[in-house]
Each structure stands twice: as C-alpha cells, then as structure tokens.
C-alpha cells in the first residue's frame with residue numbers, strides 16, 4: 001500500500017491557517033522557527049478547551065518540524081505551512097525545498113516512526129547520540145506527542161511532511 | 173512578525189543549599205554551543221552535589237530536542253560514573269510534554285526519577301481547591317460585583333483591553349466582566365481542575381466561547397511577559413504563602429503602563445449587630461486559623477505595601493463593605509454558612525482544635541447570620557480593592 005492510499009479523507013479536516021515564505025528569508029534567522037511556532041500556536045489554539053496549554057504543546061511540536069526544515073532545507077523556493085483541524089486533532093502540512101536525495105532520507109525516517117521498535121530506537125538515540133538527528137525528532141513527535149506522520153508525494157526537490165497531532169486529548 | 177512574541181531568554185540556576193538545578197523559560201538553541209555555559213554549570217552542579225540533585229523544570233515553557241539531548245547526555249553520563257548520586261526531575265503538571273520527555277530518562281537509568289509538582293506544595297491549597305467552595309464563590313462574586321462594577325473602571329478596566337483573571341475560581345467574574353466591559357480578550361487561569369470544568373460548563377451554557385480558561389499555577393505561569401493591559405487577582409493573594417512570587421508573576425505578564433488589580437479581605441473586621449462581640453471573637457479567630465495554614469486573610473490594608481514592594485507605581489487602594497442589605501440577605505447568610513462549614517467544620521478540625529473551641533467558633537458565624545437576617549440587623553464583610561501600574 002502506498003502513502004497516497006493510506007490518506008484519510010481530506011475533506012474532514014478544516015483549514016485553520018496557512019503561511020508561506022521565501023526559503024531564503026526563512027533561513028536567514030534561526031529564531032524564525034521559534035517565532036513562527038509561537039505565533040501560529042497562539043492563533044490556532046484560542047478556541048481550544050485550554051488555549052494556553054494547547055498552544056504550548058502545539059508550539060513544541062511545530063517548532064521541531066520547522067527546525068527540521070531549517071536544518072534540512074535548501075534556500076531556493078518557498079516554505080509553506082498549513083494547519084487544519086478535525087475534532088480533537090490538528091494536522092500540520094509543511095512543505096519545503098530540499099537537496100536532491102533528501103526525500104529518500106525523510107521516507108526512511110517517517111517509516112521508522114511506524115515500526116514496532118520506534119521506542120527502543122528513541123531511547124537508544126537519547127542514551128548514545130551526541131545530538132538529535134532528524135529521525136529522532138520525528139520519533140520524538142510520534143512518542144511524546146502521539147503524532148502520526150507521513151509524507152505526501154511532491155514535486156522533485158521538495159518534501160511535504162504531514163503530521164497529525166491529537167493534542168486536545170493530551171492537553172485536557 | 174511583532175517583537176512581542178520574541179521568546180524571553182531562558183534561565184539556568186543552581187542553588188547549592190537545596191541542591192537544585194533549575195531550568196526556566198524557552199530553550200531552543202540552534203546548536204549545543206549556544207547553551208555551553210549552562211551545560212557546564214549543570215556539570216559543576218552535579219560534581220558539587222551529594223546524594224540527590226533536583227532538576228527543576230517546572231518553569232521550563234519550551235525546550236527543543238537539541239537542548240533536551242544536551243542536558244540528558246550530562247545526566248546520563250553522570251549516572252554511569254557516579255553510583256552515589258540520584259537525580260529527581262521535578263516537572264509541572266501544567267507543562268505536560270516535559271513530564272513525557274523526562275520520564276524516558278528513568279527508563280534508561282534507574283537513578284533518575286520524575287516527580288510531578290502539584291498542589292501539595294501549598295499549605296492551604298486543599299481547603300481552597302475543595303469543591304465544596306464552589307457555591308460560596310458564586311454567591312460571593314454576586315455580592316462583590318455590585319461594588320466592583322463601579323470600582324473597576326478606576327483601576328484600568330475599559331472596553332477593548334486584553335485582560336487576565338488569575339486564580340479565577342469558577343470563572344463567574346470573567347463572565348460578568350465580559351458582559352459589562354467587553355474586553356478584547358480574557359484569559360482566566362486557575363489551579364483547580366474542578367473549578368475550571370465548572371467555569372467551562374457555565375460559559376458553554378451561556379453560549380460563551382471566547383473566555384480562555386486555562387489550567388495553571390499562578391506562581392509559575394506559562395503566559396508570556398508584558399501581555400495584558402489589566403491583570404486581576406481576586407481574593408487570592410491572601411491565600412498564598414509565597415505572596416511575593418505571585419505578585420512577581422502578575423507584574424511579569426502585565427504590560428508596562430498596564431495595571432494589576434487585587435482584592436483581599438481583613439476578616440477580623442467582619443462585623444454585625446446585634447451580637448457584635450461574639451461575631452468579633454469568631455472573626456479574630458478566623459484570622460488566626462488562616463495564619464496557622466500560612467494564609468493571611470488580614471491582608472486587605474497591606475495591599476499598598478505589597479504593590480509598592482513589587483515595583484508598581486500609581487497605587488490606588490479603596491475599600492468597600494458587602495452587607496446584608498446588598499440584595500438578598502439570605503445570600504449573605506448562605507455565604508456565612510459556607511464559611512462556617514469549611515472554617516469550623518474542616519480547618520479547625522484539621523488544626524486539632526477541641527470541641528469547646530469549635531462550638532464557640534461556630535456560634536460567632538451563627539450570630540453573624542442572625543444579624544444578617546434580623547429585620548433591624550446589619551452584617552458586613554469588608555473588602556480592599558487595590559491596583560498599581562507597572563512602570564513604563
């Protein structure tokens with residue numbers, strides 16, 4: 001079964017917010033990750049049961065994704081991020097340009113979040129790796145935020161990561 | 173992008189006396205080098221510590237994976253070389269993901285455990301968060317609102333402002349304020365999940381969806397700095413044992429030029445006629461009873477000093493008397509009955525008071541009720557409302 005067949009019906013997710021910017025601009029300052037995640041989290045959380053805590057959780061997850069695109073993205077093209085909602089779940093769809101060959105890397109990292117040994121790999125990475133790899137960050141989202149992660153088929157030289165976060169259930 | 177959302181720098185401190193290393197704020201470095209000084213401070217703390225090192229992350233609002241790995245590495249390495257030391261990570265129930273993340277460390281090294289900080293750290297919290305308080309709070313607010321609705325505009329309340337009600341209880345003040353003054357945004361925070369659930373229910377029944385009820389600890393809030401035009405904190409400074417800490421937080425989230433508004437009581441000044449003496453005796457004892465549990469229900473007139481010491485200027489203090497003649501005297505009587513139940517029925521018992529004392533203690537409340545319901549009687553409950561401006 002390929003990724004496209006596994007997709008849930010898109011229409012059930014309502015769009016909440018989306019932004020796009022030149023990748024070059026995004027990459028010009030590391031703090032953009034923190035600023036954008038804080039801002040987007042605040043905007044989309046205001047009507048959740050506990051807006052402040054929802055925003056804190058969401059910002060954590062989104063920041064990690066933005067950091068992944070900051071570290072792995074290439075400067076030509078645009079980065080786009082859209083947030084959707086369906087009941088207690090938020091979906092983040094993040095697209096950004098990346099060097100050739102990186103898509104393959106992301107596919108493997110995403111596939112590992114679905115494997116049975118995901119937690120063992122995560123613990124192993126915390127206890128042995130010097131710095132977190134992109135794979136560990138995706139594992140972190142899957143394990144600490146109960147995220148389910150997939151990749152969407154995309155133009156060459158860019159990736160689109162789709163992350164579903166059931167935060168309302170965790171927060172309240 | 174406005175600069176208002178720039179994250180504040182984080183803090184890393186070691187307190188050698190309590191062997192506690194604290195991390196607070198937002199830690200989102202691009203590389204470990206950016207946090208190298210904190211990492212080496214952490215290493216030295218571990219070297220210095222004997223027995224148990226506490227790692228306090230209660231006020232850690234955000235930490236990225238880069239920082240988490242860097243700090244984790246240090247602890248895990250220490251576990252491998254030092255079998256004589258244990259680590260206790262103290263997380264907050266408010267920031268749920270820190271608990272989830274730090275728990276993994278205990279799976280790797282059993283020398284690391286995680287404790288979730290909760291209400292047991294406040295001496296009087298169990299009484300205050302008691303759900304039996306809910307109906308009293310409601311009637312109390314109904315009675316004080318008659319006064320506060322005219323007082324509030326002098327303390328910075330006006331349409332269109334961004335405000336927070338800290339220690340909001342069951343949230344009825346927020347609902348009343350929203351209706352009367354139409355602020356642009358209201359955040360209402362409390363540490364009682366039962367009160368918040370009640371607040372959300374009430375709001376939903378009135379079709380109100382724009383009050384942001386949030387679970388939090390007023391002395392360690394997740395709210396960002398300099399956000400609110402008006403921060404209210406009603407009847408709550410008096411129940412905290414660490415009042416400076418709470419005021420510091422109220423100050424922090426208030427915008428420069430904005431105001432912090434607090435209301436507090438002076439219980440020994442509750443009064444009534446007839447039977448003034450018995451009433452007086454009981455309320456003097458109420459003040460003593462609360463101070464036994466490190467709460468100061470005599471705080472009202474000290475508001476000016478507290479606000480000045482916390483750094484506010486343009487301080488305004490006023491007082492008003494809620495009486496049996498404000499609305500229905502039965503409301504007043506109901507509030508006193510509830511006080512009697514909690515103060516005499518629970519707190520005095522907990523303090524270990526003898527039955528004779530408790531009986532006399534109860535009598536004063538009954539006499540206050542008698543005064544309130546007496547056709548020629550008068551019963552009063554004085555409140556101090558005060559506010560100060562955060563300097564520009």
Ligand SMILES: C[S@@+](CC[C@H](N)C(=O)[O-])C[C@H]1O[C@@H](n2cnc3c(N)ncnc32)[C@H](O)[C@@H]1O
Pocket residue numbers: 294297300301309310312313338339340341342361362363364367388389390391405406407408411
């Ligand atoms: C005396 S009640 C006042 C409630 C409300 N402001 C009113 O006037 O009706 C005190 C409130 O403070 C809350 N509280 C106590 N400790 C707290 C803390 N650490 N953080 C937030 N709220 C707290 C209690 O749950 C309670 O709702």
